[in-house]
Amino acid sequence: MNLLIYKTLEELTEDLADYIIKIAEFSIEENDRFNFVLTGGSSPKALYQFLAKECEHRIDWEKVYFFFGDERNVPADDENYNGLMAKRTLLDPLNIKDDHIFYVNTNLAPEKAAIEYKKSIDRHFKGEDIVFDLILLGMGDDAHTASIFPHTSLVKDEEVNVASVFVEKLNTYRISFTAPLINKAENIAFLVFGENKAEAIKHVIGDEQKDVDQYPSQLINPIDGKLTFFTDEAATKLLED
Numbered sequence: 001m002n003l004l005i006y007k008t009l010e011e012l013t014e015d016l017a018d019y020i021i022k023i024a025e026f027s028i029e030e031n032d033r034f035n036f037v038l039t040g041g042s043s044p045k046a047l048y049q050f051l052a053k054e055c056e057h058r059i060d061w062e063k064v065y066f067f068f069g070d071e072r073n074v075p076a077d078d079e080n081y082n083g084l085m086a087k088r089t090l091l092d093p094l095n096i097k098d099d100h101i102f103y104v105n106t107n108l109a110p111e112k113a114a115i116e117y118k119k120s121i122d123r124h125f126k127g128e129d130i131v132f133d134l135i136l137l138g139m140g141d142d143a144h145t146a147s148i149f150p151h152t153s154l155v156k157d158e159e160v161n162v163a164s165v166f167v168e169k170l171n172t173y174r175i176s177f178t179a180p181l182i183n184k185a186e187n188i189a190f191l192v193f194g195e196n197k198a199e200a201i202k203h204v205i206g207d208e209q210k211d212v213d214q215y216p217s218q219l220i221n222p223i224d225g226k227l228t229f230f231t232d233e234a235a236t237k238l239l240e241d
């Protein structure tokens with residue numbers, strides 16, 4: 001595991017963009033495509049804007065396929081739909097073609113949406129092992145990642161899958177990659193900054209005794225890939241040296 005701690009969001013964003021570009025270049029060189037899983041929430045907005053504005057000519061964007069590690073069970077035009085934020089900040093500005101973007105179809109019931117999403121991923125990988133080149137993850141202040149929330153069925157889900165989950169504290173369904181699917185990736189990057197994430201980071205990175213039910217981000221541990229945390233001083237202030 002590689003823990004990177006930045007002083008400013010600007011430095012973090014620039015370095016994370018460089019990291020993404022390196023992986024994209026490598027993947028395109030190796031396989032002629034880059035399978036990139038996006039995260040939702042508010043944290044990645046600045047990164048997506050930076051990629052769209054400052055990195056337009058640094059990647060062959062026509063070779064990039066975009067996926068979502070989790071989605072909220074709201075219509076695609078709802079402000080809370082993760083895909084909408086990515087569409088506005090990254091995908092539209094870069095003119096990414098529709099057939100390179102894998103949105104979760106929330107017109108379907110959550111369980112069906114998860115099944116169909118997994119099927120679309122299977123089709124993309126043509127029956128081969130589903131190993132994404134890069135999965136970007138956020139972390140909630142309750143230590144959830146993707147939509148694997150504390151004390152939900154997804155914490156114990158051992159299948160390589162996309163699943164629907166009812167999150168009681170939000171009184172809503174989510175659709176999410178399971179931890180085993182995430183852990184197959186070549187590269188996993190957490191993007192976590194700000195003081196409100198300090199308690200979560202303390203437990204997710206610092207605890208020797210794991211409690212994945214309470215801190216689901218502890219489930220993330222790539223099988224053969226690399227795990228990198230892009231964080232700032234505020235988010236890591238409770239970590240002991």
Ligand SMILES: O=C1O[C@H](COP(=O)(O)O)[C@@H](O)[C@H](O)[C@H]1O
Nearest residue numbers: 039040041042043138139140146
């Ligand atoms: O609900 C979600 O929350 C997490 C963290 O979001 P943030 O706003 O604290 O950055 C996010 O990673 C996930 O994709 C999203 O659905």
